Amino acid sequence: MPAEKATAIVLRTIDFSETSLVVTLYTREFGKVGALAKGAKRLKGPFESALDLLAVCRIVFLRKSSESLDLVTEAKLVRRFRPPGRDLAGLYGGYYVAELLSGLTHDYEASPELFDLADQTLAELATGKAVGRRVARFELSLLRLLGQLPSLERCGECGVAVEPSGRVHFGHLSGGVLCTRCRDGKTHVASISANVLRAMSQLADRDDRRWRRLEIDARTGGQLRGVMNHYMAHVLGKKPRVQAYLKWTT
Ligand SMILES: [Zn+2]
Structure with a gap:
């Protein structure tokens, strides 16, 4: 079971147990990854509460060969997603980015360009501007x-301008x-x-x-x-x- 390193955006977290989470991540290196993070909800330990919705983290994970979920073993926070004050527009924008990435990408289809786009979009949405x-x-x-x-310029059916x-x-x-x-x-x-x-x-x-x-x-x-x-x-x-x-x- 090889340990992999990646930079990831947290698209979804689901409580798995009192201390563990199942997370959907969009990574720069591997595309979308679904993984179990044991102990991720503990404040101390290898996760430091980094697996927060829409946060950007550097992770270490074990890639399972079978149908079972990968296992995140470490996560270090790069940036949390926190739009300012009561302005919800940026927040909803961020949720929307997560929903589209989650729904329109496939596991282990990497696109660094798409990751960079999402990363930059979230950083800018967090300003609320x-x-x-x-x-x-x-x-x-x-x-x-x-x-x-x-x-946008030619007919989608016949191609005429x-x-x-x-x-x-x-x-x-x-x-x-x-x-x-x-x-x-x-x-x-x-x-x-x-x-x-x-x-x-x-x-x-x-x-x-x-x-x-x-x-x-x-x-x-x-x-x-x-x-x-x-x-x-x-x-x-x-x-x-x-x-x-x-x-x-x-
Ligand atoms: Zn036409």
Whole structure:
């Protein structure tokens, strides 16, 4: 049973016994890992209460070869997730990041890029600033890394360029915008403003600077939130539990 070291984000903790936890972790080195942490709830010992929801830790774990859970033997806290004061937006944003990572990644499929995205997103959500765009940036970057980014410039069905002016058809089941011809007869089609589409393009951009300068008014932000809610529910196969609490905040 080899001992492995990893940097991990705690996605979920479930009480297993008076002193132990079952945890779901998203690690930079191995992707998602489910593990038992014996004695993790003791204040002293090899865990130092590090296995806290959305905390970033350095862990040592034993990888089991069979169907049984891996075993975390040590965890050192790098950073806790503690958005300031009574502002719940950042907190819900963090829960949402955990829910999406948990639901859309597979055990032992590592993506350091996705880990870094989540790590950076949580660090920024913890400041409580620009939560709305930070959450949307995470969703669209996550979709890009998973190869599930909706088509924003060309019709998701036939590939013809779609002019981003006025209102644009967005097919949730067609994976993006639709031309007028392909729109006919489709269900789950939203009519979105070109402003929302432009904001989505910039939020999905590989460059990590453009989206930060983006001006998004409350109306566009609210509509963007609506489109993303619907699309993410479709990708996840169910409505994320935290989604109802996500609000557009600039
Ligand atoms: Zn088309």
